[in-house]
Amino acid sequence: MNTKYIDLIGQSFDFPQPEFKLEDKTLQFHDVDLMQLIEQYGAPLKFSYLPQISNNIQRAKSWFAEAFAKHDYKATYNYCYCTKSSHFKHVLDEALKNDIHIETSSAFDIDIVQSLKKEGKITNDTYVLSNGFKREQYVTNIANLINGGHHNCIPIIDNYEELNLLSQEIEGQFNVGIRIASEEEPKFEFYTSRLGIGYKNIVPFYKAQIQENEKVNLKMLHFFINTGIRDNAYYWNELTKCLKVYTSLKKICPSLDSLNIGGGFPIKNSLAFDFDYQYMVEEIVLQIKQVCEEEGVDVPHIFTEFGSFTVGESGGAIYKVLYQKQQNDREKWNMINSSFITTLPDTWAISKRFIMLPINRWHDSYERVLLGGLTCDSDDYYNSEQHVNAIYLPKYREDKPLYIGFFNTGAYQETIGGFGGLQHCLIPSPKHILINKNEDGSITTEVFAEQQKSEDLLNILGYTTTQPKDKTTEAETTASVIL
Template sequence: MTEQTYGEYLGTRYGVTGEGPINEFISRQDQRLMLADRVDLQALVEQYGAPLEVAYCPLITSEIHRMVDVASIAQHTVGYEHPLLYAYATKANFAEEVVRTALTAGAHYETSSTADVQIATRLWQNGTLPSSRWVFCNGSKEDAYIGAIARLRLLGHEQVVPVLDDLDEFDMLRTCPMPMRFGVRAREFAKCAGGDRFGLVPEEISEVAALLDGSQHELVLYHAMVGSQIEDEAAWLAELTRAVEAYCTLRQTVPSLRFFNFGGGMPTSSYALDFSFDYRRFFERLFATIAEVCARFDVPVPQVVGEFGRYTVASHSVFLFEVGKTKGGRNGDTPWYLLNGSLMVSAPDTVIVQDQQFIILPLEGWDTDAQEVRLGGRRTCDSDDAYPRPGGEPLVLPKTDGGLIVAVFGVGAYQQMLSGKGGAHHCLNPEMRRLIIEEGPHGLKMREVAPQSLSQIMDALGYDHVTTIRRRTPVA
């Protein structure tokens, strides 16, 4: 790369200036990197040190409201009858403050497991989850999951909807003594690798509809899961047409059917500074396509359900690491910046997801010469603990001999769930200190979760009551 400062590099590469907005949720003010214009990341590092995780919950509210507002504008532009029904896919992040914030912002609830429904039940009982919100239960369901769904319904929540993934689930749930609303997941539209194991084939869906006819239960939702990602909008919408045609065919014989769930995969600006996606155009085309197909089949348009996981929560969390040591590349290769943590442990998508990107920015050094670098986790002894992956384009960061703090954005979805909370992690890397920031009645309020201690790790591994004894090293 040509010689330039880091700030000049960002300006050339992304059109970013040294002051002002960097993207929708990152900015720089008075040479300080800011999260959502309200959280000074440098100030937090100065007070709490690094590594540090910052979870800023008001961003969750902003993302939900923005998507609902954009969909509402598109709905009225097209003249579609029903508003979007926004469901938070809780598997993206189960943390209490995250789920509570999403529900407070108006989201409905999408579950994926037994424990997930048990959490929903508790939140409903304490008033956090209003009775007016839908609870859509997806995934393959073992007996415990089915039992948790039935219990929630028997306790009185009328808007829990098990989305059938297998006929065995239906055989058990239809014995519920209280009226139950069902959904069916169509297997034929799955495009992502491994997705074809979910759902029912058309003949099974027809069997469910026939068995429900005349019973106290009803079929209300058709779940297509058109694709796991929506970046290729044109291809996604072409597949959508087939799914809506299948919905309409079923609706002609099942008048109770009234929801069409297109699944998840909504793109987010959390992972790349050059992100571009026209949400309004997407929803205008979505609503227009559904309306056109329904008119052709002479059936009423359904209310559209979307499941928003990573879009809802990816942007709200950031990791802050210190470059503890630098190391030259072998034979002139790209040099290493070794972090006082582990991206492999804290952000496992760096290993799991091919070509996964994260926005990584330095807190300081914007006037310093830039260079291409690779990041390595200093707290694991694993060659896979490197970012970018081999063959990927190197990062560009300011030159440093150590001490530089880098912020890793877009880590609020899936990373903590895949890495796990508590217990022992790869190479016994401890969980970093967390700061949870929420909106309070008089401004922001913050609480601290202490970093994981060595004794907690040892206890999890069965080394009870381990005491580390330091002895003076003999000197000859």
């Protein structure tokens, strides 16, 4: 009988997969021996497999290059990284190896840009697209960047007042973009995005504030919808509306030459994940070209702002199953040695699913379980993954420790969870490991942050006035691993 966990996976999915395989009966992720990682660093832990950042950037660049060639698209493609997905230096350092550009969201983002410039990681030729609602400090930081010679910094206008605020602080001419306030799907609680300016108001806004303004050049139109890039009628309809605005503007604004289609590429959240990236890119490029040809205008340079797609598939979290609680005749709770609310907040806040697989014991029989975190909050649980509203894991045995991994968790979880700060019920943040791969294929690891200690949390809470003994960086109050 096929009663082992490995049989269940083999019957349900195509396995092994490019990033997942078994070696000596334990799970490997991009050829990283996860049990060896656990033996070396313990659990819980988080890790970042840095080469996957470059892999995904290069994948996207190749899709657009092929689409441009196929449709004879006479413009350029520019890949921007959306920094709010993960601001960590090791992420930016890896991403910037791939000749990319930056999208920012707040004032402190510009400070990161200035730091990267000092290190020579970016130059004045690097595009810095500044999105978000802009007020004093953000405006000042953008102005300082442009006044310092970084003319490829393009603030994206989000509301009617921003242009005046920027003009007061920026010396000489500067380029801007305008963000379209897209209309959301009917299931949303609101009809129009709070971000940007409405479709019908963009051309009047341009005529009123930019057309006769010798100081400002309109360079870019920005388009993004919350649901991301999907092959459905809603996405194609919104894209068409955006292109109509672009062509209308282009006819009266010669300086407009770029279209930013935002981010929104999905990342793998199941072993059954199936998304045709190449088809979507080719279709987007074709739609842009066709509308521009119909309206008799030149095709725009295309910009994207991929955040989750860039960094999401580089991250993972590993936990140990501490104990099993049989709460009734049907529900078994496997308790992990950490918290979902604190370490994977999207599982709690927006019911996000990640790939979840055991690290060891694949050749044992399996059972259906629920997963519970250590906090005393009833919402600290996880009950859904690729099997849909069910979790199957090797049977709990007190004498055989079970380790489980959550994969493709690299976007947003650390910042939303408050990296380096207080966590719910004072559950300490786990160790964080960075994982890299050498040219010869060998794997190297280093500790980015140790697991939080009691004194770290007590100091934040005001119970102690002394700094932790090991105060190398604030980052070291948490634990993470980068592969």
